Amino acid sequence: MTAALMRTRDAIVGTETIRTSPAQDAALDTAARLRRMDAQFRQAVLVSELLEDIAFQVEDYPEEGYDPPRRTARSVTVQRRAAGDGTGAAQYRPLATIIRPGVQDFAQAAPLVAAYAELRADRAAEILVQKEHLVPFAAAILPITPARTPAVIEMLETGLALVTPVVMRVKIALGCPRPSQFSDRIQPMIPEPGHPTLPSGHAMQMFTVATMLTLLAEPASVAVSDSQLYRLACRIAINRTVAGVHFPADSAAGAVLGIQLGRYLMARGQEQAGTVGSARFDGTRFHDRTRPRDFHSGILARMMAGGDPSTTFPDDAAAVRPAPLWQSLCKRAGDEWQTRWS
Template identity: 35%
Template sequence: MGIGPESAYSAYSAYSAYSAYSAYSAYSAYSAYSAYGASSGTNPMLTEALITNRDGIVGTRIDRIADVLPGVPDSPRNLPRLALPVRAAIFQAELGPSVDLTVDTHDNLPVATLWRRTSEREGRKRKVTFHEMVEMTGPTTEQLTTQLKHVAGYARIRPDRAAEITTQVGVPTAFFASIGFMDPARTPHTLELLYTALNFSSLLIQRTKYALAVKRPIEFSPQVQPMIETPTHGSLPSGHATEAFLIARLLWKLLIESEAPQYGDRAYWGSMLMRQAARVATNRTVAGVHFPIDSVAGAMLGLTLADHMHAMCNGGAWTSAIFDAPKFDPDHDFDWHQLYTPEGDEMKPKASSDRGAWAITKRHDRHDTDETAPALSWLWTKALGEWRDLQECDG
C-alpha cells in the first residue's frame, strides 16, 4: 500500500492507481483491461476454465521453439505495454528518491526543509548532491488566532459554496477539465501525469504537515463547526492548495509547450487555471478546515513542486522557495498573485509584509550534470502530444 493525494482521502493503492479517482473511473476507461482480473485477484471460475480448456486443446508438447529476442532493459519503450499501476510504481520510484526532508526548529518554531537530490551517475558510481528546495517555517499560535477571524468571516458564504466544497473533497479533476480539455479518451497521459504528480506530492504534503504539526481551526474555537469533516492531519500547508496549484501549473506548462496557437502566449489560460486553483484552496477556508495562511503555504509548495516535476521530466530550471510563516501578516488573506505570474510562468522572487519577507524564491537554471528520468520524460512527451494541434500529415 502506498499513500495517495490528500484529496483522495482514502489510502491509495499503487495497484489501483486510477480507481481511486471517481472522476476518472466514472468513464470506466480501463475496466476493459480488468477482464483477467489482474489487479483485483483472480476469478476462480476463469481459472478453472483455463485449466480445463488447456487440457482440452494443449496436445503434444512442441519441441522446437522459435527465436525469442531479449527484452529491452531500462527503456521507456516498455512503458506503453505496462499496466497503469505498474507505470505508476515506476514513476514513483523515480520521483520518490528525488527529494528528502529534514526537520529542525528555529525560534521554537518547527522548520521543514525539502531537499532536492540530484545524482550524477557513472556506471555503478553515484555522486549525490542535495539542494534546499522548500524551506517552510510554521506559523505562531498568535497568527493562527488572528487568522481564525478570516475562517469565521468566510463561514458566511458556506451556503453559496456548498456544492463546490463537497465536490472538491476528492481530486477536483472536473474543475480543471472544465478549463483545459481533459478526458480519459483524449488526454489519458495528461491525467496520468497529473495523478503521478499528486501521488508524489501527497507523500511530501503529509510529511511536511507531520513535521510542522499545525493545529486545525476546529481546535481553536467551538464556533468554527466546519461543514465537512476535518481531516486528522495538520493544517499547514493545505494539501488541497498544494495539489490544486501543482495541477494548475503543470497544465499551464503543457499548454505553453504545446505551441498550439490558442494556448501559446496567452496568459489568460494560465490565469484561469490559477484562479481555479485559488478557488479550490479558498473553498477549504470557507468550509472551515483551513486557515488562509495554509493556502499560502500550500500554493507555494505546489507551484515549486510543479517546477521540480517539470525538471525531472524534461530537465530545465527548477525553483527553490522559502516560506517564513511568522513574517506573514495574519490580518491578510490568501492572494496567489503575490507568489506567481502566469505570464512567463514565473514565481515572484519575494513577497513581504511589515514583518519582513515571508516568501523568497529563486530560479535555478539547469545544471549540466542534472539528469532527467527517462520514464518521466516519456510520460511528459506523451502528455504534451495530447495538447499539440493535429497536423495535416498526422492523419
C-alpha cells in the same frame, strides 16, 4: 468468469501434455515496458523514480528561550538532488523552505476562518467534489479528455500522487493545529483530515497541476498568477478555508510548495533535463502588521512578484537529474498537447 474459464479449459485441453512455445528475450526497452503495465502500477513506478531525488531537512527550534521546549520543527526544507558532478556523491539543493507560523498567528486567523462559513451553502457542491476530484476542474478550462489526452491526464495524476508523501513529511514535522482547535464555533462542514494543517494538501495539489499545465503549454513560461489555472487553484484552496479545515496561511504555504513541485516535475520531464530554482515561505511574516492575512489571487500575485515579505523565489535555477521513465510519459503528454487541434 472463473468457473467458466475453468470449465472451458477442461473441455479444450483435457489431459494433454503441455508443449511450450519458443522463447526469446524481451525486445522492448524500459519505457515501452512501462506503457504495458496497468495504470496503478505505472504510477507506482513513476512516483518511486521521482521520489528518489527528494529529501527533507528539518530545523528544530533552539533549546534555549522556550519554556516549555517546542516539540515541533521550526522549518522544513524540501530538497531535490542536483545534477551529478561526476564524483558520484549525492548533492542536494533547496526546492522550497516552509517556516512554521507561531501559535498566536493561527489564533489571530481563527475569526477569519469562521467568517468564511457564510459561503458554505454556496460552495458546498464544489467542496464535496474537490475532496476526491481535482483534474476535472482543470479539464473544464483546457481541452483535456481521456480519449484525446490520456498521457496528459496520467501525468497530472502522477503529479498529484507525488504531492501526498511530500506534503505529509512537511505536515508531520511542523505539527500545525487545525482551526477548530481554537474555537468550538468554527464547526467544519466536512470531517477534518487526520493530520496537521500546514501546508494545505489541496492547495499544493492544485498549484502543482496548474504549474504542470502551464509549463506543458509553454515550457519557457513563468507562472502567471492571474491565469485561469491559477485562479482555479486559488479558489480550490480558499474552499478549504470555507469548509473550516484550513487557515489562509496553509493555502499560501501549499501554493509555494505546489508551484515548486510542479516546476521540479516538468524540469525532470524535459527530454534534456531542465532547471529549477528554490523558494521560501515564512509563515511568521504572513500577516498585515497586527491583522491576519487572507489568501486569494491578489495575495498570490504579490507573493510571486516578490512584493510580499513572507515569500521569495530567488533567481537560483540549477540543473536537475534526468528521470527517463517520467520523461517518456511527459513526451507523450507533450505530443498530445501539440496535436490537440486535430
